[in-house]
Amino acid sequence: xxxxxxxxxxxxxxxxxxxxxxxxxxxxxxxxxxxxxxxxxxxxxxxxxxxxxxxxxxxxxxxxxxxxxxxxxxxxxxxxxxxxxxxxxxxxxxxxxxxxxxxxxxxxxxxxxxxxxxxxxxxxxxxxxxxxxxxxxxxxxxxxxxxxxxxxxxxxxxxxxxxxxxxxxxxxxxxxxxxxxxxxxxxxxxxxxxxxxxxxxxxxxxxxxxxxxxxxxxxxxxxxxxxxxxxxxxxxxxxxxxxxxxxxxxxx
Numbered sequence: 380x381x382x383x384x385x386x387x388x389x390x391x392x393x394x395x396x397x398x399x400x401x402x403x404x405x406x407x408x409x410x411x412x413x414x415x416x417x418x419x420x421x422x423x424x425x426x427x428x429x430x431x432x433x434x435x436x437x438x439x440x441x442x443x444x445x446x447x448x449x450x451x452x453x454x455x456x457x458x459x460x461x462x463x464x465x466x467x468x469x470x471x472x473x474x475x476x477x478x479x480x481x482x483x484x485x486x487x488x489x490x491x492x493x494x495x496x497x498x499x500x501x502x503x504x505x506x507x508x509x510x511x512x513x514x515x516x517x518x519x520x521x522x523x524x525x526x527x528x529x530x531x532x533x534x535x536x537x538x539x540x541x542x543x544x545x546x547x548x549x550x551x552x553x554x555x556x557x558x559x560x561x562x563x564x565x566x567x568x569x570x571x572x573x574x575x576x577x578x579x580x581x582x583x584x585x586x587x588x589x590x591x592x593x594x595x596x597x598x599x600x601x602x603x604x605x606x607x608x609x610x611x612x613x614x615x616x617x618x619x620x621x622x623x624x625x626x627x628x629x630x631x
Contacts, residue, residue, distance in 0.1 A: 381446045381458070381537035381570055383409040383432070388441035390424070390431050401427040403594040404441070409538060414564055414571045416581030416602065418617065419591035425574050428591075429540050432572075433461045445537050460536035464543040466523035470515040476501070476526045477511030483533035500529040503566075504559060521552035525559065532563075538570045545580060553580070560584050579621045582606055590614045 390402035402424045409415045419425045430436045432443050432450065443450045445458050460483075463469045470479050480497045488496065498508035504525040515523055524544060531539055541560065545553040561584055563569055575581050581588050582602055589599040590611060598611040609615045 382411045383459070383538040383570060383572065384444045384447075385428065385432075386442045386444065388428060388431065388443060389439045390427050390436055391439040392436075401594055402431065405591075405594075405596055406441075407589050407596060407599070409570055409572050410587075411570055412568045413587060414560070414569070414573050414585045416585030416588040417572060417574045417591055418576065418578055418581045418588060420576055420617075423591045424594040425591045426542055429461060429542050429572065429574055432540060433457070433459050457534055458537040459540060460531035460534040460538075461540040461542060462524070462527050462531050462544050465547050466520050466527055467515075467547075469527045470523055470530075472515050475512050475514055476506070476518070479515075479526065480511075480530045480533050483530055485535070496533070500533055501526070503532070503563070504529045519552075520548050521556060524548065524556055528559070528563070532567075538572065540572045540574070542574045543576065546576065557583050577621075578606065578617045590617065 385405055385407045388402055388405045389400065392399050392401060405424070405428055407415070407417070407428075417425045417428075427436060431438050450458060470476070474482070477497050480500055481493050484493055484496055497511055501508045501511060506522060506525050506529065515526070518526065528544075545556050548556065557580060560571070560573070564571060564584075573581065573585055578588075585602050587600065588602045588605050589596050590605070590613060591597070592611075592613045598605060598609065598614045605614065606618060609618055
């Protein structure tokens with residue numbers, strides 16, 4: 380895996396007086412082999428910066444780097460892969476889950492190797508490889524999100540970006556997906572930018588946390604330190620909103 384770095388990244392929509400700055404000079408590093416949580420309310424800019432990293436929105440200013448090299452999403456292998464919030468729209472309903480995962484694999488792989496790799500990836504996310512012929516409509520939301528994670532891993536990314544991957548799921552299922560994230564990080568040494576509006580979720584999966592508000596990073600540091608002694612009033616607001624106990628999300 381690799382280090383992802385945002386250097387003074389600005390993302391604007393529109394121009395002139397009608398323009399809006401969604402991300403305003405953000406600098407953030409995802410160290411090699413670590414999970415960094417990016418937390419903030421809806422509209423804070425956290426999903427926009429993720430989309431900028433994978434080339435879905437243009438960067439107005441600044442740089443996005445992997446191991447010191449500018450990210451190029453236009454040619455060849457995509458070094459960043461993203462898992463999106465909605466497991467119901469992230470998979471093509473006309474493709475089997477095996478086909479969806481295989482679609483992202485390197486084209487040079489022979490058919491038998493592709494089949495074996497699809498089976499390995501499904502097993503990695505705890506989906507029975509025998510279900511590779513199933514369609515998304517035959518799976519639960521949690522199972523679809525597991526397939527979406529397997530599909531992202533099929534691209535062999537240097538860094539994985541997870542954008543609110545539990546917020547569309549039932550509370551009873553969220554904990555299982557978070558446990559899977561922790562398991563994959565430990566097993567694969569994933570470098571991951573984990574985006575959420577929920578500090579309790581970030582507390583469980585991330586070694587570092589950055590708090591985003593109004594398009595800017597207002598606080599950043601080791602998760603335990605930020606949560607034990609938040610310096611910014613907005614971070615304190617987010618922390619105060621955490622219930623005493625989150626069902627299905629054990630506190631480490």
